[in-house]
Amino acid sequence: MQGRAYRKLFILQCLLWILSSFYEPCTAQDPAGGRIQISYSQLIDTLKVIHGLDFAYDALAINADSVILADPADFSDKGRIVSFFENDTVEVNIIGSQVIIGRKAQKDDPLPGIITVSGTVVDAASLMGIPGVNIFVEGHALGTSTNLDGHFVFKIPATMAGQHLLFSALGYQGTGISIPETDTTIEIGMKSHSIWLPEVRITSVDPLRVVKEVERRSKANYSSDHMLLTGFFRETIKQNGHYVDVSEAVIEIVKPPYNRISELEKVRFVKGRKGSETSAMDLVRFRLVGGPYYFSQLDIIRNGDFLPKAELAQEYKYSYNGMDEEFGKPVYRIGFKPESDKEGIYYEGEMRIDTVSLGMVSIDFKMTEPSLKRSRSMLIKRDAKRFKTKPYYARYLVKYRPWNGIWVLSNVKGELSVRIYDRSEKEKSVFETVSELLITDFEPTTGRIRFPASExxxxxxxxxxxxGEFDPDFWKFYNVISPDEALESVLKQRNPTE
Known part of the structure; x- marks a missing residue:
């Protein structure tokens, strides 16, 4: 027993020594009682090793670079973990092997409970579910979306009871309800519509001028502050029509200001779950890499090349495709396709642009056929000689929603399909992947938020x-995209405690 304790202490000392080489010197001794200065980042890494725990923390609750005084003799005492982090503004909950560090409710407010509003959004005429409906609390950051069946589950703080819950989808009249005081199941019917405008207005729309204005007004229409986004990310892989891998995760994203294009997004994995129908994929090990990282950057306003740049030659030509409605406002539908598609990678699709602010509301685009033939080296990172791979479909959808006079990223979805031929076995296989990022909450920050590099x-x-191990108690506090029936069965096979 004593030997194990000595070994654990030795690991701790080594860990602290190694970590100190990656941070500014912060291991000064406290003359009062043998305590050391240690950053929250170092402390979390140390406690992970000693106790085998996972940590999930709100980046606005604790600054990972902040330094505290702590006695190393207390690190091996699991009962002291809460005391290292908790204060007047921070609370700590330990659920199984998960330590959750978050912001504490104000003393003059009761601890908010959760109201769960669930149900289905349907077309009022056909009663068919509507996928991808934007659902959000008016004036607040909280939001979610319907799944492919039109189903949703939305967890809302009880303090928002009585406020307006809005439903918006392209091609439908927006609608809303008052948030109930208790858990409620509802069905929302949305009416489709068509927008008619006088011919003089329709013919006066210059699509090139519209997209130039989107670019020119981008700094006014999007955040000039750093923002901390909480997101739900799901990626699925089907082989020949059957799910072979499903992964879901809660992530945090530091979104730089839109006037600092050179600064990249940072992503931190918080917690996740996964499932599969088969023990292994047939023929080939097909993996997706970098999903949350790449999708956090699929922000057309910050990182896209579909808008004309004054200093560059114009690569796309634009067309006016009519009007539609989103968030209760008329939007322009502006189509685009490449001027030339002989080399490089190009896309074609349609933008929806708010007619008043000229902010991008959404953009739906796919890789052109000629570009798909040239895309293999970009989309396929590693490929054994035994296999011949051919991407044949790549499509993306990026959505924004209004908040306090600006537009905020709300949803990113990508679909990729690849044909694989096994030269040895003379067999063909089709892999279809769908990846989706839903921003469920966000908050502007006065300064830059730093995640530890290790995270x-x-x-x-x-x-x-x-x-790693699935923790249903942790998962239930987050808003997610409800899985459809097929996905639900796959996840339950892997996580039977749900």
Whole structure:
């Protein structure tokens, strides 16, 4: 017993010594009682090793670089974990092997409970479910979306009871309800519509001028502050029509200001779950890498090349495709396709642009057929000689929603399909992947938020490999995209305690 204790202490000392080489010197001794200065980041890494715990924390609750005084003799005492982090503004909950560190409710407010509003959004005429409906609390950051069946589950703080819950979808009249005081199941019917405008207005729309204005007004229409986004990310892989891998995760994203294009998004993995129908994929090990990292950057306003740049030659030509409605406001539908498609990678699709603010509301685009033939080296990172791979479909959808006079990223979805031929076995296989990022909450920050480098989700990471033991108690506090029936059955096979 004594030997194990000595070994654990030795590991701790080594860990602290190694970590100190990656941070500014912060191990000064406290003359009062043998305590040391240690950053929250170092402390979390140390406690992970000693107790085998996972930590999930709100980046606005604690600054990972902040330094505290702590006695190393207390690190091996699991009962002291709460005391290291908790204060007047921070609370700590330990659920199983998960330590959750978050912001504490104000003393003059009761601890808010959760109201769960669930149900289905349907077309009022056909009664068919409507996928991808934007659902959000008016004037607040909280939001979610319907799944492919039109189903949703939305967890809302009880303090928002009585406020307006809005439903918006392209091609439908927006609608809303008052948030009930108790858990409620509802069905929302949305009426489709068509917008008629006088011919003089229709013919006066210059699509090139519209998209130039989107670019020119981008700094006014999007945040000039750093923002901390909470997101739900799901990626699925089907082989020949059957799910072979499903991964879901809660992530945090530091979104830089839109006037700092050179500064990249940072992503931190918080918690996840996964499932599969088969023990292994047939023929080939097909993996997606970098999903949350790349999708956090699929922000057309910050990182896209579909808008004309004054200093560059125009690569796309634009067309006016009519009007529609989103968020109760008329939007322009502006189509685009490449001027030339002989080399490089190009896309074609349609933008929806708010007619008043000229902010991008959404953009739906796919890789052109000629570009798909040239895309193999970009989309396929590693490929054994035994297999011949051919991407044949790549489509993306990016959505924004209004908040306090600006537009905020709300949803990113990507679909990729690849044909694989096994030269040895003379067999063909089709892989279809769908990845989706839903921003469920966000908050502007007055300063830059830093995640510890050790917690970054990096481009080479596979989400499925990052997911460990599933904790349903942790998962139930987050808003997610409800799985459809087929997905639900796959996840329950892997996580039977749900």
């Amino acid at each position: 970054y989700f990096r481009p080479a990471y596979s989400l499925s490999d990052q997911i």
